[in-house]
Structures are given as C-alpha cells and as structure tokens.
Amino acid sequence: MAYSFPEEVLEYVFSFINSDKDRNAVSLVCKSWYEIERWCRRRIFIGNCYAVSPGIMIRRFPEIRSVEIKGKPHFADFNLVPEGWGGYVYPWVIAMSRAYPWLEEIRLKRMVVSDECLELISKSFKNFKVLVMSSCEGFSTDGLASVAANCRNLKELDLRESEVEDLSGHWLSHFPDTCTSLVSLNIACLGSEVSFSALERLVSRCPNLRMLQLNRAVPLEKLPNLLRGAPQLAELGTGAYSAELRPELLSSLLDAFTGCKKLKGLSGFWDVVPAYLPAIYPVCHGLTSLNLSYATIQSPDISKLISQCQNLQRLWVLDYIEDGGLDILATTCKNLEELRVFPSDPYGVEQNVSLTEQGLVSVSEGCPKLQSVLYFCRRMSNASLVTIAQNRPNLIRFRLCIIEARATDYLTLEPLDAGFGAIVENCRELRRLSLSGLLTDRVFEYIGKHAKKLEMLSIAFAGDGDLGLHHVLSGCESLRKLEIRDSPFGDKALLANAAKLETMRSLWMSSCSVSYGACKLLGQRLPRLNVEVIDERGTPESRPESCHIEKLYIYRTVAGRRFDTPDFIWTVDEEGNAPLRIA
Amino acid sequence: MASESKMIMLRSSNNEVFEVEEALAFESQTIKHMIEHDCADTVIPLPKVSSNILAKVIEYCKKHVTSPKDDNNELESFDAEFVNIDKNVLFGLMSAANYLNIKSFLDLTSQALADIIEEKC
Numbered sequence: 001m002a003y004s005f006p007e008e009v010l011e012y013v014f015s016f017i018n019s020d021k022d023r024n025a026v027s028l029v030c031k032s033w034y035e036i037e038r039w040c041r042r043r044i045f046i047g048n049c050y051a052v053s054p055g056i057m058i059r060r061f062p063e064i065r066s067v068e069i070k071g072k073p074h075f076a077d078f079n080l081v082p083e084g085w086g087g088y089v090y091p092w093v094i095a096m097s098r099a100y101p102w103l104e105e106i107r108l109k110r111m112v113v114s115d116e117c118l119e120l121i122s123k124s125f126k127n128f129k130v131l132v133m134s135s136c137e138g139f140s141t142d143g144l145a146s147v148a149a150n151c152r153n154l155k156e157l158d159l160r161e162s163e164v165e166d167l168s169g170h171w172l173s174h175f176p177d178t179c180t181s182l183v184s185l186n187i188a189c190l191g192s193e194v195s196f197s198a199l200e201r202l203v204s205r206c207p208n209l210r211m212l213q214l215n216r217a218v219p220l221e222k223l224p225n226l227l228r229g230a231p232q233l234a235e236l237g238t239g240a241y242s243a244e245l246r247p248e249l250l251s252s253l254l255d256a257f258t259g260c261k262k263l264k265g266l267s268g269f270w271d272v273v274p275a276y277l278p279a280i281y282p283v284c285h286g287l288t289s290l291n292l293s294y295a296t297i298q299s300p301d302i303s304k305l306i307s308q309c310q311n312l313q314r315l316w317v318l319d320y321i322e323d324g325g326l327d328i329l330a331t332t333c334k335n336l337e338e339l340r341v342f343p344s345d346p347y348g349v350e351q352n353v354s355l356t357e358q359g360l361v362s363v364s365e366g367c368p369k370l371q372s373v374l375y376f377c378r379r380m381s382n383a384s385l386v387t388i389a390q391n392r393p394n395l396i397r398f399r400l401c402i403i404e405a406r407a408t409d410y411l412t413l414e415p416l417d418a419g420f421g422a423i424v425e426n427c428r429e430l431r432r433l434s435l436s437g438l439l440t441d442r443v444f445e446y447i448g449k450h451a452k453k454l455e456m457l458s459i460a461f462a463g464d465g466d467l468g469l470h471h472v473l474s475g476c477e478s479l480r481k482l483e484i485r486d487s488p489f490g491d492k493a494l495l496a497n498a499a500k501l502e503t504m505r506s507l508w509m510s511s512c513s514v515s516y517g518a519c520k521l522l523g524q525r526l527p528r529l530n531v532e533v534i535d536e537r538g539t540p541e542s543r544p545e546s547c548h549i550e551k552l553y554i555y556r557t558v559a560g561r562r563f564d565t566p567d568f569i570w571t572v573d574e575e576g577n578a579p580l581r582i583a
Numbered sequence: 584m585a586s587e588s589k590m591i592m593l594r595s596s597n598n599e600v601f602e603v604e605e606a607l608a609f610e611s612q613t614i615k616h617m618i619e620h621d622c623a624d625t626v627i628p629l630p631k632v633s634s635n636i637l638a639k640v641i642e643y644c645k646k647h648v649t650s651p652k653d654d655n656n657e658l659e660s661f662d663a664e665f666v667n668i669d670k671n672v673l674f675g676l677m678s679a680a681n682y683l684n685i686k687s688f689l690d691l692t693s694q695a696l697a698d699i700i701e702e703k704c
Contacts (some may be wrong), residue, residue, distance in 0.1 A: 005674075005677065005681070006680060006681065008681075009677060009678070009681045009693070013677075013687065013693045013695050013696045013697050013700070014697070016693055016694050016698075017697050017700060017701060018698035019701075022700070022701050025703075026700060423636075490598075
C-alpha cells in the first residue's frame with residue numbers, strides 16, 4: 001500500500017538527517033524530495049567560495065540559517081598564495097543580507113573580510129549568533145566593535161588565527177551591559193591590550209560562557225579574577241603565562257583553577273614561567289585537550305604536566321617535548337587521538353632538541369586510539385614508518401614534515417617510498433596525507449594502489465616525473481584536494497587525467513613543470529573547471545606555450561569564471577585563451 | 584472508590600470499532616480536540632487509519648500512558664523494538680501519527696525513517 005505523506009511529515013523526517021552527504025543524497029531521490037529538502041535545509045558548507053555563487057545558493061536553498069565558506073587554498077598557510085589572490089566574502093554577505101534575514105551563523109576560513117562586511121553582518125541579521133573567522137584577514141578591531149555593539153544575541157565570536165588590524169582594545173567595551181548571551185569568545189590572535197575591566201565584566205555576566213581564549217596581552221595577574229567570574233568554563237586559553245615569582249599569585253591561581261570543575265581544554269601559555277605550571281595541576285586529570293604550541297618550556301616541565309593528564313585526547317606541542325616527553329605521553333595518555341608536534345626552530349640548521357622519529361614510534365605503540373598525526377622532525381627511516389603503520393592501522397590523518405627537503409632514510413640513505421607505502425597499505429581509512437623526504441615515483445604507485453579513501457594529499461619536492469602524478473590521479477578514487485609544490489610533474493599526467501579534475505574540489509601546483517599550452521588545453525576541454533594561471537612575470541601569452549608557468553590552481557565550479565582576480569592571475573577560457581584582464 | 588474511566592470509541596477506516604480509555608485517546612491531540620470541542624458523536628471516525636495501524640497506535644499509547652514516568656530504559660527498548668518493523672507498516676504509523684497528532688509517536692517514527700534513509704545513503 002503506497003502512502004503519500006503530507007510534505008510536512010517528510011520535512012519533519014528530513015530534520016533528523018543532518019549530514020551534508022545524506023542531505024545531498026536525499027535531494028536526489030526524486031523531484032518532490034528535492035523540493036521538500038531544499039526548503040528545509042538550514043545549514044550549508046561551501047568548501048570553495050568560487051565553486052558556486054551566492055545567487056545559486058540562495059536560489060536553491062531559501063531558508064538557510066548557517067553558512068560555512070572557505071576561500072584560499074591550503075598552501076596559503078605557507079605563503080605560496082600571493083597577496084590579492086581573492087577569497088572576498090563581501091559578495092556573499094551582501095547577497096545573504098537580502099535573502100537570509102534570519103541567518104544565525106557564519107563560519108569562514110581563509111577569506112578576506114572587511115570592516116564594512118562585519119558592520120553589514122552586524123546590522124542585517126537580527127538573530128545573528130555565531131561568527132567564526134579562521135585564518136581570515138582584511139578587517140580591524142573597528143569591525144569587531146560593530147559586531148559587539150549590534151549583535152544582540154551573539155553567542156560565539158571566534159577569531160582563530162586571523163590577521164586583525166589591531167587599532168585598539170576598546171572594541172570590547174562595545175558589548176552592551178545587557179549582553180549576557182556569550183558562550184564562546186576567542187581573541188587569542190589579537191595583539192593589543194583589551195580593556196580588562198570590560199573583559200572581566202563581560203565574562204562574569206555571561207553565565208553560559210563555555211570557551212574563553214585570551215590574548216597574550218592579558219597578564220597572568222588578571223587570570224584568577226577572570227576564572228572566578230566564570231567557574232563553568234570548559235575551555236580556557238590563557239594569556240601570557242609569566243610573572244615575577246610571587247607565592248600569593250601562585251596560590252591565587254591554584255585556587256582559581258581548582259574552582260573550574262568543568263575545564264576540559266587548555267591553550268595559550270605564551271612566555272611560560274615554569275614555576276607557575278603547578279597551578280594547573282588540579283585540572284590536568286580532567287583535560288581532554290591541551291595546546292602547548294606556544295609554550296617554550298623544556299621537556300622535564302612538559303613531561304611533569306603530561307604525566308598528570310591521563311584523559312588527554314588531543315595534544316599540540318612544540319618539539320621541546322623531545323623523545324623523552326613523547327615516551328611519557330605514550331605511557332600515560334591511553335585515550336590520545338590527535339598529536340601535533342611543531343618545530344621550535346624550523347629554519348635553524350642544527351638540531352636544537354632531542355626529538356627524532358623515535359618519539360612518534362613510541363606514541364604509535366602506546367596510544368591505541370591515535371588517529372591524527374602532524375609531526376615535524378629532522379630525520380626519519382623507512383623502518384620506523386613501517387612500524388608506525390603496523391602499530392596504528394587506524395590512522396585517519398598522517399602529516400609528516402621532515403624539515404629538510406628530500407631527506408633520505410637516515411639509516412639506509414634510501415628514499416622513503418617504502419615507509420610511506422606501508423602507511424597507505426596498512427592504514428585503510430587514511431583520509432589525509434602529507435609527504436616529505438626523498439620520494440620517487442614509487443611512493444605514488446603505492447598511494448595510487450592503496451589509498452582508496454584518501455581525500456587530501458600534499459606533496460612537496462617529490463617524485464621523478466609525470467608517472468607519479470598519473471598514479472595518484474588515476475588511483476585515488478576519493479581524492480578531493482591535491483596540492484603539489486616543487487615537484488617535476490607536468491603536462492602528460494594532467495592531460496591524461498583531465499576528467500578526474502572535475503571529480504575533485506581543487507588542484508594546486510606550484511613550481512612544477514606544467515606548460516601554458518597544457519593549461520589552455522585543459523581550459524578548453526573542461527568548461528566546468530576554472531583553470532587559473534598565477535604568474536607574476538606578466539601574461540603567459542607573452543612567452544612560448546611550452547614555457548612552464550609559476551603556479552596553477554584548478555577547481556570545479558558551477559559559477560563560471562570569476563571576475564575578482566588580481567592582474568597576475570589568468571583564467572583560461574573555453575576557447576583556450578587567457579585574455580588580459582581589463583582593470 | 585475507584586472512578587470509572589470514561590471510554591472512547593474509535594472507528595477505523597474499515598469500520599472496526601476500538602474502545603479505549605479517554606486518557607489513552609487523549610495522547611492524540613486530534614482526538615482530544617474533537618472531544619473537547621464537541622465535534623464528535625459517541626464514536627469517533629478515523630477514515631485515514633486502518634484497523635491494523637490503529638491497533639498498533641493504541642498499543643503505543645497504552646504503553647506510554649501506563650508506564651511509570653521514570654522507567655526510561657524500559658520505554659526506550661519498547662520504542663526501539665516497536666519501530667523495528669516492515670517499512671510499509673512504518674509508513675502507515677507515521678501517517679497515523681501525523682494525522683492523529685501524537686508528537687512523541689511522530690518523533691519516534693520519523694527518526695526511525697531517517698535512520699533507514701541514512702543507512703541507505
């Protein structure tokens with residue numbers, strides 16, 4: 001017996017289905033489900049702001065409440081994307097200000113946001129609640145002042161690693177006295193002092209404040225009072241963790257931390273004076289997340305801390321932890337899921353700390369739930385990688401950054417192909433991989449053969465020629481993002497796998513061996529790709545077609561070419577031309 | 584002295600009559616509204632609900648009305664088992680839950696259907 005449901009029933013059922021993937025699948029079942037689903041979709045994620053236009057989004061989904069948009073390619077984090085590339089959020093905000101009066105949440109990553117944008121956001125959406133800007137730039141504390149002043153129901157303001165023009169700390173005082181709705185405030189990236197009394201009052205009048213991340217300018221002396229005003233905090237980012245040694249400050253801090261019974265995450269810790277670390281011992285046992293990536297403390301102090309954090313799930317730390325500290329981590333933190341070890345002296349020639357591949361091997365042995373790794377070190381061996389792979393077949397993200405480019409296996413002096421091969425062969429659920437060290441086309445053969453769930457791959461100074469790239473493009477079925485620098489990959493592999501590019505979000509290649517001629521061919525054959533040539537030497541038309549281009553960014557899109565490119569970016573059009581942009 | 588519970592008569596689409604206690608029938612906002620606003624006779628017709636579906640709805644309401652409020656585990660396993668059924672019956676229950684306006688029942692059946700959809704995705 002066939003039941004025809006009233007639409008509202010189906011809509012109600014769909015409200016229990018929240019993952020984008022499932023929602024997208026639901027919308028493809030039939031026309032009526034497509035219609036019902038599009039009217040009740042509330043949340044949208046746009047991985048590449050140029051893949052779709054605001055108009056298309058609004059036309060299809062008229063009732064969105066929450067938007068997440070990403071702009072620049074990931075390699076922007078390594079300064080490979082020139083200034084002025086794009087990623088402007090303004091057209092999105094303008095369009096949404098008209099179409100989505102009930103918008104509540106905007107989350108942005110690597111986008112350019114202006115003060116005008118922030119003001120527009122603060123005034124256009126009456127029920128605006130969440131603003132997260134991760135690695136964004138282009139705005140100042142004036143823009144923040146608008147948000148503070150005008151968003152009556154603001155719950156989250158999170159500036160995660162954004163570059164903010166810090167005009168003054170007074171913006172914080174723009175939160176009205178009536179604002180009590182804050183749940184999350186992250187100002188860690190700001191340089192200048194904020195008004196402490198405004199901050200203290202704000203913190204103590206927001207009973208639901210769960211996450212507070214201060215900036216370096218907040219002195220340690222101010223911390224006890226702040227904590228006393230917010231004992232319900234679940235995540236705290238301290239400011240500078242240093243002061244002259246004063247017993248009463250230590251005991252005041254100890255008291256304040258003891259009062260924070262719900263604290264699960266700690267970060268901040270700039271300029272640490274180790275004598276003040278015992279103040280956080282009372283909360284260590286309950287911590288699930290610890291970010292010491294700014295803490296320049298030595299291994300014994302780190303180890304002492306970690307040995308008390310039995311419930312740690314996530315640790316970000318500088319290589320000061322050394323192999324010894326990682327051994328302690330492996331013994332103590334059996335619930336560890338994510339480890340990131342950052343270099344304290346990445347440009348130094350000599351190794352300054354005793355951190356080697358052994359530390360990572362220890363952790364892979366001791367932590368059965370480890371799934372996500374980012375590890376900077378100065379040497380690696382195939383044997384260690386094989387051990388790690390066999391210890392932890394449940395790895396999902398593995399990013400290894402051996403500091404010296406093209407470093408060999410330090411024991412055998414061979415390339416690290418076999419080691420990374422073992423990783424992809426054993427870790428069947430691997431979704432993200434970053435390679436480093438000396439690598440030949442062999443490693444790409446292994447990756448193409450085994451890494452079937454791999455979604456994102458980062459390659460630098462690797463491979464012998466086109467065959468390597470061909471293995472990856474033809475073998476990695478789930479590949480969405482591929483970024484390559486300084487590797488001898490060229491035209492043949494790209495052209496042979498052109499169709500693959502339409503199944504991916506984006507491809508970035510810089511300092512490789514791709515010719516302008518190949519770019520033109522790609523642009524011609526695949527009209528639904530934007531093929532953007534980035535070259536600061538002037539138009540590629542002025543050089544022979546066989547000339548290699550500097551950088552290439554290819555992404556699929558339904559929005560056509562973009563018109564906000566700077567003068568060093570040429571978009572190849574359907575005729576295979578990259579016309580001079582008319583300013 | 585125990586008070587007599589008022590009995591309500593419900594007639595399914597295929598003319599079968601079910602007699603239920605008022606407290607149970609009032610789980611349905613639709614029925615509750617009809618009775619409170621005097622829109623129904625002695626027997627309430629439910630032309631959109633067949634008797635095998637109506638029987639199951641009554642079974643659900645009976646369990647939820649008579650169970651002690653704090654026995655969540657038992658209710659949870661009852662609910663889970665209750666929707667572990669043939670898809671067509673599930674659709675019928677959803678339709679009835681919507682028509683009879685029984686929120687908890689609609690939530691339960693909708694979530695069950697959502698789970699099936701997610702599994703297939």
